[in-house]
Each structure stands twice: as structure tokens, then as C-alpha cells.
Amino acid sequence: SHVSISGSGGKVDVIGHLKEKIPVSVWLRQIRSKDTQRCVVVLEPVERLSACVSFTADGKITSCDLLYAHLHGYPTLEAVVGLHIKDMIPSVRIPPLGKKIPKNLRIQRAAGQSREGTLFPLSLKLEVRHLEEEQAAVQKDEIPQPEGSLPGYQYSATVVVFSTISGLITVQSDGIICGITDSFALMLFGYEKKELLGKSITFLIPGFYNDMERGSGCSLPLPSL
DSSP states (O other): OOOEEETTEEEEEEEOTTSOEEEEEEEEEEEEOSSOEEEEEEEEEOSOEEEEEEEOTTOBEEEEOHHHHHHTTOSSSTTTTTSBHHHHSTTOOOOOTTSOOOHHHHEEEEEEEOTTSOEEEEEEEEEEEEOOHHHHHHHHHHSOOOTTOOTTEEEEEEEEEOSOOOEEEEEOTTSBEEEEOHHHIIIIISOOHHHHTTSBGGGTOTTHHHHHTTTOSOOOOOOOO
16 A cells, blocks of 8 residues: 655555555554553544434434444444434534524534444534325324424434544554454444454555565564464
8 A cells, every 4th residue: 555654654555455545644652561562553434424313303313323332332223213312423513393493503513322332523413304194104103292392304424524433452462463443344344343352453554564674664574484
């Protein structure tokens, strides 16, 4: 992969779950203790991410896309549906349905919260969406409607992560991954944490040793072939 080293870090391509190349910035920090030598790898995606989520007037999530689930550390859409929007974006303000969304609530800046408790900055744009007829009938007939709701309608939010999300990977002296945050692994690579622990760092970054030796203060031996 092509690498451009600047200062203590550089830009490299990492390989995602679908074998796609993902450009990231990389910084390394060597950690030494009495018995072990490890290297912390800080990765920052260089792209802005946009995800979607829909929820009722009382905040219950009815649908989302896979990126939204991954941003918050959940591997599937099904794991998110049914949760409350404030469990994931605690400071979001939900206006009552049936009225025009106030300008100050249409676009909100807030902090998202991953399943592991990590906070990250985001912005969201609220819209009112009409449910499909079948969904609307179920909502009207079977689900008690909270005050301020409008049967047949719900909120849809476009969530934009407007600053880079950093993730830490801890690597043993033999190049084996021994630590990574779940939400970061899902969002950037498409893997769950448990799928990456115990694998070589070169599984994600094939050119890791060649790319990094010129631009970091971290000196790890090459893994055994």
C-alpha cells in the first residue's frame, strides 16, 4: 500500500471485512513494562460518516442502517431496534409530533454514546416521515400512543460524525492484537472485537511493519513466518 509519513504518523490503507481498502491516519506509541513490550496503534478514519435512524415520538428506535449500529458498537440492526434513542444519543431533544420542527431542533449537535460508554461528537438532522400503511395500522391499533404523537408518523434522523473517530489497537511484541474497542472495530473494519483478538496486526494492515518503521518510535520485531 502507498504510505505518506509525516512526523510521528502516516497514512496507510487498512483492509476491511469485504477486502476493501480504507485510508486511515496512524500514530504509534511504544509501551514498556517490566515483563512486556507493547505498541499502541491509534487509527483515525479520514472520511466523514453519515448514518440513518428512525424512532417514534417517545424515542423508541424502529429502524436504522448498519453504519448507525456499528457507530454505537452493535453488530446488527436487530440489536438496536427497540432501544431508546437517548440510550445512544443522551442529549437529543425530541419535539412533539404534529407541529413543525423548531429550527433549533431540526439540526442538533450532540454526543453519541457507544455500547461500551465511549462518547463521540455528531450532528443530526431531524425529519418527520410517514410510516408504510401496514406499519401505521399496527402502530395505531396495537401500540398505545404517547402524548404528542401522531399515528402513522415517526422521526427520521440523519446522523453525521463530523470529526474523526480514533480507535486504539494494542499489539503484543509478536504483532498479535490483544486489545481493541468493539465499536471502533465494527465501524471501521466490519469485524467484531472477538474476531480480531489473537490475530496478527498484519491481518488488518498487511504492510504494517514496512510502513511504520520509518515514521514511528515503536520498534516491534517482525512476526514469525
